[in-house]
Amino acid sequence: MKNIDSYTHTRGESIYVDDLPILGGTLYGVIFDSPIAHAKIINLDISQAKKMPGVKYIITYKDIPGENQIGGIFPDEPALAEAEVHFRGQPVAMILANTEKQGREALDKILFEYEELPVIVDPREAASKGEIIGPVRTFRLGSIDTAWNQCVHIFEGEAYTNGQEHLYIEGQGAYAFPVENGSIRVVSSTQGPTQVQRGVARVLGLAMHKVEVDVRRLGGGFGGKEDQATPFAVLASIGAFISNKPVKLVISREEDMRMTGKRHPYSSDFKIGLDENYKIIAYQADYYQNAGASADLSPAVLERTLFHGTNTYFVPNIKISATSCRTNLPPNTAFRGFGGPQGMFVIEAAITKASEALGIDRAIIQKSNLLQEGQEFSYGQIIEGCEAQSTWNQAEKDFEIEAIRKRVKKFNINNKYLKKGISFMPICFGISFTNTPMNHARALVHVYQDGSVGASTGAVEMGQGVNTKMLQVVSKTFSLSPDKIKIETTNTTRVANTSPTAASAGADLNGKALQIACNSIKDRLLSFIKKHYNVKDLNDIKFEDEWVYIENKKTELNWEKLISNAFLARIQLSEKGHYATPRIKFNKTTEKGHPFAYHVYGTAITEITLDCIRGTYVIDKVSIVHDFGKSMNPIIDKGQVEGGLVQGIGWLTMEELSYNDEGLLLSSALSTYKVPDVFSAPKEILIKFLETENPNLAILKSKAVGEPPLMYGIGSHFAITDAIKAFNPNAIGLFHAPMTHERVLLALYDDNKNQNGNVIINNRIEKTHKQ
């Protein structure tokens, strides 16, 4: 089934926040944000700005009616700065004006005096100064201290992955409306309607029931609107509350890029030990996460780095520790993969380091250590339904790896300045919020008396096709044509206390809740039919193509008639459903448990061609065997794999966030921060569906697919470095991502390296030209 939104999408008729019709009296919010990364505020003078034409209000923290606090995990983030600012782009004040233009023209008139404080942008520096958020977390398995003695080969090194801008094409925004009795209605581009509701209630000093949050859809989220849509919805709501006028706040791309957090950069140390058969005996890693100026979701992201620290490999002795480091950058946040990709990159680097030193193909080490059924993860969960080996083996076979290797070898012999590189990237990704209490959801279904159905869930549509999947659940349960079903907006008054649509779990959690609700209605309808048509056994009644079948015979009763009769018989045709993932638990003291409902596996083979004169590359082909479970929607699921892969490739190749020592984002626009275009995507993406019949807790056995494919993109890094080594065998230890054209060219020709073999590039630039 196609994405149900594609009709309105292609016709330009889908509505996003900025497309809502403007209500009379609407004021436009413009944010005055900190021009300095760390400072004490001496004076904030808004008097001149207030006199500007069209300016109605200028709101500072002093005007906040409730608590000036929007921190999610820890209360460490004010909605508007008070005594200090902690990053460039931090909201300090909001101008409300008759037009956005008038608001912007008043920005310059705000006088902001401050006393500079020391700026930290590097996570290791933050850690050394004690600037850490929450406890250092450590996962352990076996006995790391004694394990090193059993290793024949031990290697150590450093790895670095940069952050990543979400670049949802629809930027952050909200439109807030005052409602009678001091209530507020907010239309927000958020993945977490309840987060917004809670945030607005707290800041306005209201009970949650006075705040209604409505979400139709997002023009992309990728994690960037899980926690960070909240500040903008909160500011719009403060404006609406104070002015008693509708307030629209839609920020520009450049504001979005400088004000909001991104994927966390990580700087990590690793140590890996192998036996003579290349079995990994011991693995140790220390991750330094660059959290930015406040906690946001960083502690949760940090945790997932540990959960995926050994990727899809079994290691009997593990000690991995992670530190969340507070710096003066915008608070970094959720991004597809949620810390998992950063953890996986480090062990892939460690394996590469070992293979370079041992002079063997890294695939040999990878393959020798793939997970097997019944083994244990560092966090105590026992592996069930393992597809690590099966996806790897099928990839080798179906994609004819030996032929690829031969072809690459031959090509590299025949070409002096063009080199090909290949890599394997196997993945294993756990599905569930690692914070167990978040793994539940609700749904509300109305069957209207004409037989049409309206369904609401807590899931937010952001392009991943969750609404299409929800519709399929209803359609399948009732045997009803899709055109009789409507998926409503995600609204806190219809479905309360939602978890954000995140962790790839949106379809599972909400789909199961929806299934429960539909089944309850269906059960009542079956009982009604049994009673009124004297059917002996409930099991003799079937719904098929909108008709009722009794004992496999089509009756005169179609869906509409059934509903109409049931309604007249006063049968309840509305229902809610509630689902909580069974089995899962995790103890943060022992760092052991069973945090995931299940895991998703897969293996990707990446082939690239490198131009060794120019230092540029083309991704020729990525071939993937992916564990879909039993895909309920192959078109949508394939789209998730392709899209996730290309986003992962972007993170590891061209997407380079660049902050200077003063915490100024230099790559603050699309002209300086490049995401993949059509030509940067692999020329070919081949996806094989590994259909598994293993029991799993996924909706209709169709496994979660949002995040896992992003990590196939890590393969691009190691395919590029593979090709670099074919030209310059000394270019080893290239574990600094992204592999931009700059890093590639320097690796090809520059022998000026540090001891780890990392090419050090000065990211900190004094001067810039706006070109």
Added chain:
Amino acid sequence: MTRFILNDELVETNLPKGMVLADFIRYKQSLTGTKLGCREGDCGACTILVGSLDDNGLNYESVTSCLMPLGNAKDKHIVSVEGLNIKGLNVPQKAITDHGGTQCGFCTPGFVVSLCGFALSDKAKNQEQGTLSIAGNICRCTGYKSIERAIGTIVDSLVDKDDVRPIEWLVSKKFLPDYFNTIKERLDEFKNESQKTNILNTESVFVGGGTDLYVQRPEEMFDKQIIHTLHHSDLKGIWKDKGRCHIGASVTTEELKQSTVIKELCPQTDQFFNLISSLQIRNMATIAGNLVNASPIGDLAIFFLALNSNIVLNDNGALREIPLNQFFQGYKTLDKKENEFVQEINYLLPTSSYLFNFEKVSKRTYLDIASVNSAICLHFDEQCKISMAHISAGGLAPVPKYLLETSKFLIGKLPNKSILDKSIEIAQSEVAPIGDVRGSVRYKRLLFRQLLTAHYMKFFPELYNC
């Protein structure tokens, strides 16, 4: 007043001509299918079509409406995604839907418009050209493969396209709504009424395509008195005269790309121009704009420096011609008076045998500003000695750099490896790059060496064993 046809309706507005068209379409006409994703022409979500009458009839070009001043819509047919809707889905819309080419949907209208533009264009109907038509559209969700598959379907539907009556054909095949059949006539009426204006400077700012000005200072442009040069017939055209090629200041980059004289220059010019911005930008960006912007890394500046071009400036009718390499005086400073506007550039058409090449490397290969770019033109005498050399490079100095010493050094030399190596050494002494977001100093110098090497490898493969 600005008058044009927006989709099927006549629009007459007194809003400032400097307002960007995307804002007009979205917020004044409530046509919200045109999305704003970046306001700098880099995402393509705001792509619209601009239909104009010219000697060949009615032609449509895709442009990013976030960089297009309202004044440039004068007498045009402006088409937003809503203006492409028919009953049900049109062919590109259906292809995108069928192949799962839309996820969050925010970028989708831009893709639909670009692909309808492709259907309308006279470009070859193949996968490659279809893909080039969306070079300026960014999608963050799909990974593009589903969109490429949709392009395949669209291309298949276009194989029988009637090139004599393209619009009628496209209407009949459900690419376009039927009102498109009336547009030519309606634009013709404008043409009859239009009066030619003279370019006179009165405290105003010259705007060509606007693709740089609206990235750099959009707020300022809103209220400015604007002299729109883009469609001024005196500044259009590419012609040969007395051994020189003349290019009007308002010739767009895409017009340049399509022109015979540029295609004749060397077989790869089409590829070179693909590396310059995107189709949507090239359709608006003028040669004068790229030069006057004075970016040290302007692609066209580098291109035409290597052709040893002259630039002609016009001050209320008084013309002044200077070598292009003297036009750039320092960082963002030009040998140009306030009153002057660019009339044309021209260069000597090669008579002897010559080789020309252009190289560019940026963070992203397409639609990106270069880290370093370079162009070279070498002429040879009958003994295969270099009789004339012009080399330029961008991103290495405060100005687009003409490598005078390097060029001089090569003249009279018979190319061999040591001569070429020496020339690279000299070239390095002529530049002084600074580190910025496009690359460190070390990288830019290394890349510069490599791009010069790339020129030489293309010209003299035998010297490099390749």
